[in-house]
Amino acid sequence: MTQPPVLFRLQGQSLSYGDRPVLRDIHLTIRQGERVALLGPSGAGKSSLLTLLYGQQAALSALYPQSAGLVDLLSAYQNIFVGGLERFGTLAALWNLVRPLPQARREIEALAQTLGLEDQLWQSVDRLSGGQRQRVAIGRALYRRQPIFLGDEPVSAVDPLQAQLLLEHLLAQHETAVVSLHNRQLALDNFQRIVVLRDGAICCDCPASELSEQALDSFYAEELSAPEASADVGPQGMIPSC
Amino acid sequence: MLSFDRRSSVRTLNGVCLLLLLLALLALFGADLQVYPVDPWHELGRIGRGLLLPAWDDFPLLLQALGQTVAFALLAVALAVPLGLVLAMLFHWRGVRYLCAAVRSVHELFWGLIFMQLYGLGALTGLLAILLPFAATFAKVFAEIFEQQAPEPGLAPGPRVRGLKRYGYTLIPQAWPALLSYTRYRFECALRSSAILGFIGLPTLGFHLETAFKQGQYSAAGALLWAFLLLIATIRYWLRPRLIPLYLLLALWLLPQTPGFSNGGYLWRFISVDIWPAPLRAGDWSGTLAWYSQMFTEQVWPGLVQTLLLTQLALLLTGALILLFYPLATRALAGPWLRWGGRFLLLVLRSTPEMIFAFVLLLLFGPSGLPAVLALALHNSGLIAFLVANASDAEQGSRLTRPDDPRGLLRYAYLETPRRFPALLAFLFYRWEVILRESAIMGILGIATLGFFIDSAFEEIRYDRAMLLIAATAVLNILVDSLSRRLRALARTDAQRQPGLIDPPQKRSPKQTMTRNTEPQNG
Numbered sequence: 157m158t159q160p161p162v163l164f165r166l167q168g169q170s171l172s173y174g175d176r177p178v179l180r181d182i183h184l185t186i187r188q189g190e191r192v193a194l195l196g197p198s199g200a201g202k203s204s205l206l207t208l209l210y211g212q213q214a215a216l217s218a219l220y221p222q223s224a225g226l227v228d229l230l231s232a233y234q235n236i237f238v239g240g241l242e243r244f245g246t247l248a249a250l251w252n253l254v255r256p257l258p259q260a261r262r263e264i265e266a267l268a269q270t271l272g273l274e275d276q277l278w279q280s281v282d283r284l285s286g287g288q289r290q291r292v293a294i295g296r297a298l299y300r301r302q303p304i305f306l307g308d309e310p311v312s313a314v315d316p317l318q319a320q321l322l323l324e325h326l327l328a329q330h331e332t333a334v335v336s337l338h339n340r341q342l343a344l345d346n347f348q349r350i351v352v353l354r355d356g357a358i359c360c361d362c363p364a365s366e367l368s369e370q371a372l373d374s375f376y377a378e379e380l381s382a383p384e385a386s387a388d389v390g391p392q393g394m395i396p397s398c
Numbered sequence: 399m400l401s402f403d404r405r406s407s408v409r410t411l412n413g414v415c416l417l418l419l420l421l422a423l424l425a426l427f428g429a430d431l432q433v434y435p436v437d438p439w440h441e442l443g444r445i446g447r448g449l450l451l452p453a454w455d456d457f458p459l460l461l462q463a464l465g466q467t468v469a470f471a472l473l474a475v476a477l478a479v480p481l482g483l484v485l486a487m488l489f490h491w492r493g494v495r496y497l498c499a500a501v502r503s504v505h506e507l508f509w510g511l512i513f514m515q516l517y518g519l520g521a522l523t524g525l526l527a528i529l530l531p532f533a534a535t536f537a538k539v540f541a542e543i544f545e546q547q548a549p550e551p552g553l554a555p556g557p558r559v560r561g562l563k564r565y566g567y568t569l570i571p572q573a574w575p576a577l578l579s580y581t582r583y584r585f586e587c588a589l590r591s592s593a594i595l596g597f598i599g600l601p602t603l604g605f606h607l608e609t610a611f612k613q614g615q616y617s618a619a620g621a622l623l624w625a626f627l628l629l630i631a632t633i634r635y636w637l638r639p640r641l642i643p644l645y646l647l648l649a650l651w652l653l654p655q656t657p658g659f660s661n662g663g664y665l666w667r668f669i670s671v672d673i674w675p676a677p678l679r680a681g682d683w684s685g686t687l688a689w690y691s692q693m694f695t696e697q698v699w700p701g702l703v704q705t706l707l708l709t710q711l712a713l714l715l716t717g718a719l720i721l722l723f724y725p726l727a728t729r730a731l732a733g734p735w736l737r738w739g740g741r742f743l744l745l746v747l748r749s750t751p752e753m754i755f756a757f758v759l760l761l762l763f764g765p766s767g768l769p770a771v772l773a774l775a776l777h778n779s780g781l782i783a784f785l786v787a788n789a790s791d792a793e794q795g796s797r798l799t800r801p802d803d804p805r806g807l808l809r810y811a812y813l814e815t816p817r818r819f820p821a822l823l824a825f826l827f828y829r830w831e832v833i834l835r836e837s838a839i840m841g842i843l844g845i846a847t848l849g850f851f852i853d854s855a856f857e858e859i860r861y862d863r864a865m866l867l868i869a870a871t872a873v874l875n876i877l878v879d880s881l882s883r884r885l886r887a888l889a890r891t892d893a894q895r896q897p898g899l900i901d902p903p904q905k906r907s908p909k910q911t912m913t914r915n916t917e918p919q920n921g
Binding site: 221227229241249278 | 406407408409411797798799800801802803804807808811812813816817819820
């Protein structure tokens with residue numbers, strides 16, 4: 157049986173900002189149809205890895221960056237519309253700022269319904285709560301309508317039940333997904349493959365079925381038991397590489 | 399008036415913009431914007447040629463004009479800063495606040511016209527004309543800077559340490575960078591003020607520029623303008639802290655002499671007699687009333703209305719031009735190389751005083767409100783667009799940038815403009831008061847704003863009229879200032895709602911304003 161084509165391939169990739177190494181010798185291959193969860197303590201390099209992956213498949217990816225990059229003054233509707241900009245002509249897109257295009261309006265209203273944003277659709281996003289803003293940014297990614305979803309903590313600001321539903325929806329709408337999460341249970345429940353990053357390197361890459369929450373906890377726990385970490389300092393930079 | 403929808407910031411801002419638009423449309427009907435049948439294109443061609451091919455042959459004159467312009471600005475600022483600092487420490491006294499507001503509301507040129515009556519066309523007139531309004535502005539802004547400082551260091555010396563000791567050991571050192579950067583910015587403004595004082599006859603750049611333009615020597619005028627722009631663009635290279643004492647000595651030596659025809663008795667006569675209408679001095683109440691009502695219907699009201707109309711038109715046009723100009727100077731929209739062209743354009747626009755633009759445009763379009771509106775809009779849009787473009791560049795590569803952000807025109811419409819808009823509006827309201835003051839003085843060039851009547855009154859040596867008109871201008875200015883502060887607070891609450899990322903918008907104290915050194919007020 158032939159394997160699905162490879163979408164992302166990193167071979168010995170390293171990356172540093174100035175003197176600070178953020179990714180070290182990353183080997184990673186992701187094929188079409190795979191659902192990969194990225195785990196690891198904050199500062200481990202998950203966001204940088206996602207940015208690298210995005211660079212490899214920019215045209216086919218719907219991106220959810222951690223900062224969400226919303227435009228505060230625009231309504232939730234317009235922020236979601238930005239995801240679909242490339243499907244509309246320039247003039248139509250400019251007119252949409254004055255008066256929403258009927259087609260886009262229908263589509264985005266339906267999208268808002270599934271995201272639970274119907275009441276906030278016409279408010280400027282600076283007046284929305286953290287969870288609502290997050291759902292607007294997810295709406296923007298969904299409205300990209302691409303086969304790949306690259307998400308950086310896309311459900312960090314919503315309650316667990318909602319997070320599960322949103323994640324299910326995102327995975328149903330995208331054939332391939334690479335999503336960084338901090339909720340380990342969510343990762344185990346929804347993804348087939350789990351990649352754990354520590355200190356800029358991959359320290360675990362295996363099927364979710366072989367892992368348990370306790371096993372995952374150990375990747376995080378070591379940092380806490382490390383003697384330096386007891387000094388009430390953040391976990392970055394003091395974890396022994398695994 | 400406006401109903402503010404708490405659910406959408408954009409609706410609030412759109413409401414404010416709509417109001418500005420409606421006011422400007424109304425102003426369009428009342429304002430005198432007639433183009434007089436001069437042949438502008440021929441003249442414009444000659445001016446353009448003069449600007450492109452400046453004549454540098456009269457170098458000594460050029461040097462003298464620039465030298466005296468810098469001398470007035472430097473000495474005036476050197477005196478205004480300590481004065482402003484002292485006043486800032488006393489700013490909690492209501493009397494000081496009101497005095498400063500009144501002094502600030504009168505434009506440098508009007509102060510120049512007043513002191514000219516007392517001290518003639520000499521050094522003292524020019525110095526006082528810049529010194530007084532600048533000291534009052536320094537007082538207000540320094541006081542605001544002190545207010546913004548963190549209170550903790552002030553608590554350390556204990557509550558009994560007050561006054562100078564307290565300022566000297568806590569507030570001034572704390573606020574030093576902000577004070578310095580604002581002073582630097584105001585020095586640039588002082589150079590512009592000093593230059594345009596030439597329009598009332600002081601031997602600064604404006605005088606030579608006016609002469610050259612009136613004689614049609616556009617190449618000589620071009621050289622003066624370019625030299626002035628160069629002077630302003632290179633301030634940070636030649637204005638070294640260590641050289642300032644030397645410059646101050648040079649400036650003292652360069653100042654023109656003050657003719658000695660004035661004495662204290664003359665000043666007293668001016669204040670106690672000359673500036674009051676004759677019927678009032680005679681105690682004739684009905685005559686006084688008649689004098690005031692006649693002045694009001696014939697000069698104050700028409701001048702006030704024209705000034706306001708031109709201000710509103712200029713304000714709207716400024717906003718439109720900012721939206722047009724700012725993308726030209728941003729890295730995100732114009733690209734790393736083309737943006738230098740845009741930045742050069744904005745440098746020329748913001749460095750050239752409005753009066754000079756207006757003067758040139760008057761030659762082209764004749765004496766109507768049109769040149770004033772265009773000149774005000776060009777200068778102010780250059781100034782604000784520069785700040786807006788800087789804000790856009792500062793955001794490049796920040797956490798807000800996404801790799802899939804739209805590009806080109808769509809980036810302009812969907813991303814840059816909405817993100818920049820609240821700050822843009824706040825800047826525009828900061829300049830409102832300045833635009834009003836400037837459109838009043840445009841009258842000196844023959845446009846029927848308040849300055850026209852003031853200038854005529856001085857020419858006819860009717861100081862009573864001049865003073866009434868100046869007082870009316872000042873009151874109008876103070877009113878607009880307080881209104882603009884309210885509108886700004888509205889725009890600011892939204893501008894301050896900084897991209898809170900995923901976190902809910904944070905509450906901020908009302909004291910936090912935009913970074914002070916970029917504030918384009920009182921230019």
